[in-house]
Amino acid sequence: xxxxxxxxxxxxxxxxxxxxxxxxxxxxSALIPQTDSPPRISKQATRTSxxxxxxxxxxxxxxxxxTGGVLLVNFLLQLGATPxxxxxxxxxxLLVNFLQPLGAxxxxxxxxxxxxxxxxxxxxxxxxxxxxxxxxxFCCADIESHQLVIWTLGIILLTNILGALGGCAWFSWMAxxxxxxxxxxxxxxxxxxxxxxxxxxxxxLGYIVSAWPGGDIQGYGVLLFFGVIIGLISLAxxxxxxxxxxxxxxxxxxxxxxxxxxxxSPPKPFTMFKDxxxxxxxxxxxxxxxAVNLSSPFFNLYMLKNLDLDLTTVTLYASLLAGANLVMLVxxxxxxxxxxxxxxxxxxxxxxxxxxxxxxxxxxxLISVWLWLPLIHLIWGGFGAAxxxxxxxIQMEMAPLDSPSQYFxxxxxxxxxxxxLGATTGGFLAQLDIIGGFPGLFTLSAALxxxxxxxxxxxxxxxxKSLTHxxxxxxxxxxxxxxxxxxxxxx
Numbered sequence: 001x002x003x004x005x006x007x008x009x010x011x012x013x014x015x016x017x018x019x020x021x022x023x024x025x026x027x028x029s030a031l032i033p034q035t036d037s038p039p040r041i042s043k044q045a046t047r048t049s050x051x052x053x054x055x056x057x058x059x060x061x062x063x064x065x066x067t068g069g070v071l072l073v074n075f076l077l078q079l080g081a082t083p084x085x086x087x088x089x090x091x092x093x094l095l096v097n098f099l100q101p102l103g104a105x106x107x108x109x110x111x112x113x114x115x116x117x118x119x120x121x122x123x124x125x126x127x128x129x130x131x132x133x134x135x136x137x138f139c140c141a142d143i144e145s146h147q148l149v150i151w152t153l154g155i156i157l158l159t160n161i162l163g164a165l166g167g168c169a170w171f172s173w174m175a176x177x178x179x180x181x182x183x184x185x186x187x188x189x190x191x192x193x194x195x196x197x198x199x200x201x202x203x204x205l206g207y208i209v210s211a212w213p214g215g216d217i218q219g220y221g222v223l224l225f226f227g228v229i230i231g232l233i234s235l236a237x238x239x240x241x242x243x244x245x246x247x248x249x250x251x252x253x254x255x256x257x258x259x260x261x262x263x264x265s266p267p268k269p270f271t272m273f274k275d276x277x278x279x280x281x282x283x284x285x286x287x288x289x290x291a292v293n294l295s296s297p298f299f300n301l302y303m304l305k306n307l308d309l310d311l312t313t314v315t316l317y318a319s320l321l322a323g324a325n326l327v328m329l330v331x332x333x334x335x336x337x338x339x340x341x342x343x344x345x346x347x348x349x350x351x352x353x354x355x356x357x358x359x360x361x362x363x364x365x366l367i368s369v370w371l372w373l374p375l376i377h378l379i380w381g382g383f384g385a386a387x388x389x390x391x392x393x394i395q396m397e398m399a400p401l402d403s404p405s406q407y408f409x410x411x412x413x414x415x416x417x418x419x420x421l422g423a424t425t426g427g428f429l430a431q432l433d434i435i436g437g438f439p440g441l442f443t444l445s446a447a448l449x450x451x452x453x454x455x456x457x458x459x460x461x462x463x464x465k466s467l468t469h470x471x472x473x474x475x476x477x478x479x480x481x482x483x484x485x486x487x488x489x490x491x
Contacts, residue, residue: 041177045242049177052240054190059234061194062201066227067128067159070300070318071205074311075220076152077304079145087427088153090297093160094289094423097416103165104172104409107246113173114243118235120166124159125231128224131155135221139214164416168409175396175404176244181337183393188333191389195329195381198322206315216311246405277460278398278407284455285391285411286418288349291448293422295356295441298430302438303373307364317377324381332386340464341390341397346456347467348386353449355380356442397462 041049065071073086081089103120110116134151137143178186205223212219273279303309303317336344358376362368399407426445429435435444457467 041242046177046179049241050186050190052237053174053177054193056234056237056241057190057194058197059230059237061197063125063227063231063234065198065202065205066223066230070202070304070311070314071209071220071223072152073300074209074216074304074314076149077301078216079149079152081149083298083301083430084424084427085149085153086301087297087423087430089156090293091420091423091427092153092156093163093420094293094416094418095420096157096160096164097167097420098413099161099164100168100409100412100416101406104168104405106165107169107172108405110169111245111247112243113169113176113246114238114241116169117166117173117238120162120169121235122232124162124166125228125235127155127159127162128228128231132221132225132228135217135224139218139221164412167412168405171408171412172246172405173241173244175399177242180396183396184333184336184341184389185330186333187389187393188329188331188336191333191385192326192329195322195326195385199319199326202315202318202322203312206311206318210311275398280455280459281394281398282411282414284452284459286414287452287455288449289415290418290422290425291353291445291452293419294426294429294448295445297423298426298438298441299359302359306438307362307368309364309369313369317373320374321377321381321384324378325385328382329385329389332389336386336390336393338465340461341394342456342459342461342464343467344386344390345394346453348383348390349453349456350450351379351383352387353453354446356446356449359442360439394459394461397464 072089076086076089107113107116131152134148138145138148208223209216209219212222300314303314304311332344355376358372358379362372362376395408395411396404426441429444430438430441435441
């Protein structure tokens, strides 16, 4: 099996090989400033940055698995959390994304992407030590378990507020480091490395918690302490990535534009609201995120509580999902570079839209546990990887190079608010008898997902193939003219 470093090197085919194996911090000369264009990054510095970012992603994935996902859901269930509180667990990280425009505003006025993200994400990860202390107090003293639930939700709120202020800075940093023609392949590779870490770590972490002599709550506290250390190692990897000064980058871009068109005025803030194509994308991504989060946060709860499956089995399903993610991400990345992100979002989104209906036939029998549920997670992981990758890449394609943070921030705010509302609404609807509990909620989510894909038909993406062209390559017969006319309307 190839290591992570050689895989990152292969992305730059025409680059000379690296003579030194050990990754060194990027030199100050990595950025090559020019008076009339944005600063360029040398090939060797790019290779080093891509390696460091990939390793950063691996450690960040392990940290995220400990501070979220099925382990955190199981921890709250052990404390007696309600479905509404489980819904808040998923909605809080999304709702606070409305602060991303503020984060973009602050980040664009700094002189270093690296140090801004370090100042934001360092305290964000250290805050989890407060929950470690709370778990230790709970295990040693006789306090009400619901107090620790509130304490946990508070920590999640604070850490995600900080994360919302730093998310756009990291996204803009990566957009400057990764060459546009390689974004699909590189982020496919980076996400595959994270999926491999997910695939290997989740079952082990789940086993450690379930087998801990002091119980699941105490075991999660010990695991959380080491998770904070892993999160800090992740941030340390960023010291080997080339720093980007947004002020110099914007100045170079403005100088280049002025030289070509002397009469042009500098770009005004929030011009994305005049971009009709971007507004169509926001409508799609907002509706899609609401529909997805109406049901997705409750799949683990459904298995742990309604189907009464043990934690080890549920983490095994999460590992299968990560494994499918790992296998398919590189494939989706290469395909996105060839045909664009929009056709993949439309075709794969149609399949992912109906996956909540697959849960309607699931039970606690052997066929469901060992055949149906694994198959659902394999489909969810393999094809869902395309949506995660392409939704991020299409934003990079649509955002201008001189002010990407504003586009990323608005998109993240829409995704956060709509996703948070979806998770919160799902938590309330799941408790209503009129909707039929979780099965009714899953059906409603599938219908809304299909509706959400309609605005995407009218979104235009640079360097993207038309949907009819892609279908003609896949199907042995020519598509109907009605589909072609729909494509022309979108253009």
